């Protein structure tokens with residue numbers, strides 16, 4: 001499996017403290033992406049003013065299991081993020097199988113756009129699925145020029161809502177993409193559809209406010225973030241969106 005980083009988080013990327021593997025390569029090109037080194041599947045060098053860092057290394061399922069077992073006393077499970085982890089479908093499926101045999105709790109964050117998503121979405125114990133926009137013009141301009149992805153993501157999220165009992169929909173709230181009432185109402189309507197597909201009728205949504213923490217990485221890669229100078233939506237915008245979702249029975253958490 002090809003990764004670009006590892007890390008830890010608590011009660012954000014799954015229940016409890018998680019060991020996280022960030023898989024390299026993504027089929028989207030979100031112009032606000034906070035991890036530009038995640039997008040290319042190739043190894044890249046980040047040149048910071050005071051140091052260099054390499055993004056890209058290989059790790060086997062057995063090596064992951066060994067690290068997880070060594071950390072077992074202080075982690076609750078493992079989360080796979082990216083990049084887009086489902087692009088490495090075979091390697092990830094083999095890793096999840098091995099972890100499951102060893103009773104390790106697993107989670108994944110995916111952009112829900114690939115053929116591998118359907119199978120992996122029900123292999124993990126916990127799933128985070130991104131929902132960016134349902135506006136086809138904005139999607140083509142800011143995420144991926146292939147408009148078909150909008151319907152693929154929609155269908156895959158419906159599948160996940162029906163078949164994965166631990167599902168969290170992550171909506172990055174981005175200036176000019178989904179911070180207007182019209183765009184948010186469109187997302188709200190779709191979240192209501194997803195709620196109706198849940199066996200317990202409950203949908204969890206996380207609203208993640210746009211940030212510029214990745215700008216330094218763009219510079220280190222010799223790239224320019226296309227939203228470098230865009231002000232993130234004010235927090236009140238997310239609060240209003242959260243109120244609307246809550247009023248429709250959707251459980252919401254705000255970040256940022």
Ligand code: SF4
Pocket residue numbers: 026027028029030032033034035038039082083084111
């Ligand atoms: S899907 Fe995620 S990793 Fe891929 S480009 Fe968009 S924000 Fe970055």
